[in-house]
Amino acid sequence: xxxxxxxxxxxxxxxxxxxxxxxxxxxxxxxxxxxxxxxxxxxxxxxxxxxxxxxxxxxxxxxxxxxxxxxxxxxxxxxxxxxxxxxxxxxxxxxxxxxxxxxxxxxxxxxxxxxxxxxxxxxxxxxxxxxxxxxxxxxxxxxxxxxxxxxxxxxxxxxxxxxxxxxxxxxxxxxxxxxxxxxxxxxxxxxxxxxxxxxxxxxxxxxxxxxxxxxxxxxxxxxxxxxxxxxxxxxxx
Amino acid sequence: xxxxxxxxxxxxxxxxxxxxxxxxxxxxxxxxxxxxxxxxxxxxxxxxxxxxxxxxxxxxxxxxxxxxxxxxxxxxxxxxxxxxxxxxxxxxxxxxxxxxxxxxxxxxxxxxxxxxxxxxxxxxxxxxxxxxxxxxxxxxxxxxxxxxxxxxxxxxxxxxxxxxxxxxxxxxxxxxxxxxxxxxxxxxxxxxxxxxxxxxxxxxxxxxxxxxxxxxxxxxxxxxxxxxxxxxxxxxx
DNA sequence: ACCAAAGTTTGATAATCATCAAACTTTATC
DNA sequence: GATAAAGTTTGATGATTATCAAACTTTGGT
Numbered sequence: 143x144x145x146x147x148x149x150x151x152x153x154x155x156x157x158x159x160x161x162x163x164x165x166x167x168x169x170x171x172x173x174x175x176x177x178x179x180x181x182x183x184x185x186x187x188x189x190x191x192x193x194x195x196x197x198x199x200x201x202x203x204x205x206x207x208x209x210x211x212x213x214x215x216x217x218x219x220x221x222x223x224x225x226x227x228x229x230x231x232x233x234x235x236x237x238x239x240x241x242x243x244x245x246x247x248x249x250x251x252x253x254x255x256x257x258x259x260x261x262x263x264x265x266x267x268x269x270x271x272x273x274x275x276x277x278x279x280x281x282x283x284x285x286x287x288x289x290x291x292x293x294x295x296x297x298x299x300x301x302x303x304x305x306x307x308x309x310x311x312x313x314x315x316x317x318x319x320x321x322x323x324x325x326x327x328x329x330x331x332x333x334x335x336x337x338x339x340x341x342x343x344x345x346x347x348x349x350x351x352x353x354x355x356x357x358x359x360x361x362x363x364x365x366x367x368x369x370x371x372x373x374x375x376x377x378x379x
Numbered sequence: 380x381x382x383x384x385x386x387x388x389x390x391x392x393x394x395x396x397x398x399x400x401x402x403x404x405x406x407x408x409x410x411x412x413x414x415x416x417x418x419x420x421x422x423x424x425x426x427x428x429x430x431x432x433x434x435x436x437x438x439x440x441x442x443x444x445x446x447x448x449x450x451x452x453x454x455x456x457x458x459x460x461x462x463x464x465x466x467x468x469x470x471x472x473x474x475x476x477x478x479x480x481x482x483x484x485x486x487x488x489x490x491x492x493x494x495x496x497x498x499x500x501x502x503x504x505x506x507x508x509x510x511x512x513x514x515x516x517x518x519x520x521x522x523x524x525x526x527x528x529x530x531x532x533x534x535x536x537x538x539x540x541x542x543x544x545x546x547x548x549x550x551x552x553x554x555x556x557x558x559x560x561x562x563x564x565x566x567x568x569x570x571x572x573x574x575x576x577x578x579x580x581x582x583x584x585x586x587x588x589x590x591x592x593x594x595x596x597x598x599x600x601x602x603x604x605x606x607x608x609x610x611x612x613x614x615x616x
Numbered sequence: 617a618c619c620a621a622a623g624t625t626t627g628a629t630a631a632t633c634a635t636c637a638a639a640c641t642t643t644a645t646c
Numbered sequence: 647g648a649t650a651a652a653g654t655t656t657g658a659t660g661a662t663t664a665t666c667a668a669a670c671t672t673t674g675g676t
Contacts, residue, residue, distance in 0.1 A: 156481070213530045216615060221530040239516035244393070244523040279476035281518050286481040288525035293450045293458040295533040296576035299662065331624060339533035341664055346625060362672080363624085378453060536632065568654060578634055583655060599642085600654085 147323050150309065150374045156283075156290050157379070158310045159224060163231045163280040165203065165273075172270035179262035185209075185249040192233070193246045200259040201234045207253030208314070210333060211245045222337040225250070227314040235281060237263060250333060290379075298378060300340045304348050305376040307338045308358065312367050327365040384560050387546065387611045393520075393527050394616070395547045396461060400468045400517040402440065402510075409507035416499035422446075422486040429470070430483045437496040438471045444490030445551070447570060448482045459574040462487070464551040472518060474500060487570060527616075535615060537577045541585050542613040544575045545595065549604050564602040 165176060185191060185207070192198070194213065202209075209226040223245060226232055236243055237260055267273050294306055308327065315325035329337075335345035349365070352358050357369045367373060402413060417440070422428060428439070431450065439446075446463040460482060463469055473480055474497055504510050531543055545564065552562035566574075572582035586602070589595050594606045604610060 213526070215530065215534070219534055221533050223526055223529065235519055235522060239512075239519040241516075241519050241523070244526050275476075279478075281522070282472055282476040282478050285472060285518070285522055285525065286478070288522065288529060289450070289460055289481050292460065292525060292529050292532060293452065295529060296458050297452070297456055301662095342624080343626085343665080344663055347663095350625085538632095579653095580635080580655080581633060587655085 146371055150370055151313070153374065153379060154309055154313065156286050157294075157306065158313065159226075159230065159232075159280075159284055159287060160313055163234075163276055165231060168270065168272055168276070172266045172273050175266045175269075176258050176262065180256040180258045183255045183257050185253040185255065187249055187251050189249050191247040191249065191255075192243050194243055196243045198233055198236045198241075198243055198260065200257050201231060201237065201263050203231050203256040203258070204228060205254040205256060208250045208329075209247055209253060209255075210250050210337075211247045212336065213245055220336045221339060222333060225311065225314055225337065228318055234263065234277060235284070238277070238281070250329065294377065294379065295339055300338060300344055300348050301351075302377055303340070304334075304338045304345065304352070305357075305373040306379070307334070308365065308367060309370065309373055309377070311337075312370075323370075324366055324368075327367070328363060329365075330363060383608055387607055388550070390611065390616060391546055391550065393523050394531075394543065395550065396463075396467065396469075396517075396521055396524060397550055400471075400513055402468060405507065405509055405513070409503045409510050412503045412506075413495050413499065417493040417495045420492045420494050422490040422492065424486055424488050426486050428484040428486065428492075429480050431480055433480045435470055435473045435478075435480055435497065437494050438468060438474065438500050440468050440493040440495075441465060442491040442493060445487045445566075446484055446490060446492075447487050447574075448484045449573065450482055457573045458576060459570060462548065462551055462574065465555055471500065471514060472521070475514070475518070487566065531614065531616065532576055537575060537581055537585050538588075539614050540577070541571075541575045541582065541589070542594075542610040543616070544571070545602065545604060546607065546610055546614070548574075549607075560607075561603055561605075564604070565600060566602075567600060 165173060168176075180203070182205075183202075191202070191209065204226050206228065209232075210222050211224045211226065211232070212220050212222045214220050233243075233247075235241075267277065291306075295303060311327045311329065312323075312325045315327050316323070317325070331346060332342055335342045338345060340348075349358070349360065352373075353360060355369075355372070357372050358365055358367050360366075402410065405413075419442075420439075422444070428446065429435070441463050443465065446469075447459050448461050448463065448469070449457050449459045451457050470480075470484075472478075504514065528543075532540060548564045548566065549560075549562045552564050553560070554562070568582060569579055572579045575582060577585075586595070586597065589610075590597060592606075592609070594609050595602055595604050597603075
């Protein structure tokens with residue numbers, strides 16, 4: 143019975159970063175080294191963590207809240223590229239090559255993070271084969287995700303993009319120990335429009351369409367998916 | 380006078396892979412090791428090099444011709460993600476993490492390549508700090524490219540996408556020792572449509588528009604850019 | 617609890633784009 | 647070099663989407 147949901151979940155694997163990196167599974171030594179160096183950061187809603195072209199200072203582990211990663215264009219338009227949720231590790235890629243952040247990051251709700259400074263992370267990386275293997279795997283996975291999402295966004299309309307975005311957000315917004323598979327997708331319409339790559343108005347209308355078709359229901363700004371399969375089929379992936 | 384062209388070229392850096400990896404600059408030892416293990420491959424136009432979900436067998440260095448890297452969707456539509464030209468090295472990313480190819484690759488014209496088997500490449504990688512640094516840098520750059528292109532494709536219309544695509548292809552199609560900066564962009568319309576992410580008909584019409592505005596001229600299927608600045612401004616990047 | 621500000625929804629309109637059909641041009645093959 | 651096949655272009659039409667304007671709802675601050 144949960145078979146379909148599992149299949150969908152599997153089909154989405156290469157469309158989001160979730161679980162691509164887990165520092166928990168490292169051997170004790172590197173894990174301790176990282177833990178010892180980590181400090182806690184709190185971010186208020188809307189606060190910016192880093193900006194495009196900043197030099198990366200370290201890596202982040204999101205303990206609580208949601209972070210959006212986006213690009214701000216010259217004309218003021220915003221594209222949200224990914225959204226990080228509880229447990230996700232990010233910010234390490236540009237560290238690997240002395241590069242700059244190609245994106246900006248900001249809190250979409252109050253957040254708590256762990257911060258591990260660049261030097262410690264790089265040191266641990268050069269000491270631990272396990273960590274460097276995990277990082278390579280993650281970096282590869284992230285590229286695959288971008289390629290797959292690119293194809294959808296380059297070719298499909300808003301119904302398809304939104305269906306995909308909602309399915310991905312459902313996974314993101316599941317609480318750590320939640321048993322049910324229906325998450326409360328609580329995100330403001332502007333962010334969701336910028337994530338799905340469309341205008342606010344068009345987004346609102348598409349949500350309404352989905353609601354009429356019983357693909358989802360809304361309570362205030364929260365969205366609950368009701369028909370996973372229909373949305374999944376719609377994505378065309 | 381060439382100032383504007385240089386600026387445009389620089390602005391495009393984070394939108395294509397070109398020059399992101401150069402095995403030439405390696406120290407003698409790893410370079411020799413790779414060279415010794417390399418074998419030559421010839422591909423006829425339209426021949427497939429590898430397919431999505433294939434396990435990667437090694438890396439490729441394109442000596443002659445052009446390779447398209449694409450995804451084929453269930454509905455038969457195709458998205459070309461990048462096009463490789465003379466001198467470019469590719470296929471190494473999924474090797475780093477025992478992954479599969481997320482994309483397919485095929486020749487758009489007769490090609491000659493060097494092939495270096497997976498085992499030798501990975502051995503050389505673990506021996507050479509220079510190589511592994513280059514690879515990390517490339518992988519990071521490639522991710523940045525995908526992120527930047529994603530934003531353009533998720534947000535902009537076909538005029539913008541085509542302008543960007545043509546500027547990128549102009550760099551790709553420059554001959555190795557060409558002095559002038561205007562390349563002959565020789566590519567069939569279907570491939571170009573699949574690269575720019577639009578329908579064949581819409582592509583043809585947009586090219587015609589650009590031609591009327593003197594942004595470019597066409598001779599048969601070949602395209603020559605005439606107004607780089609106008610196209611660059613159009614991209615919005 | 618009130619008010620202002622921010623965020624959301626709806627309507628109307630115009631621009632953009634995909635699709636189908638058909639003509640035309642180039643390329644490949646015998 | 648004739649002919650079929652493949653590729654390109656043009657036209658017409660409908661669907662999708664962006665944009666502007668205005669009303670409505672929720673939220674945050676006093």
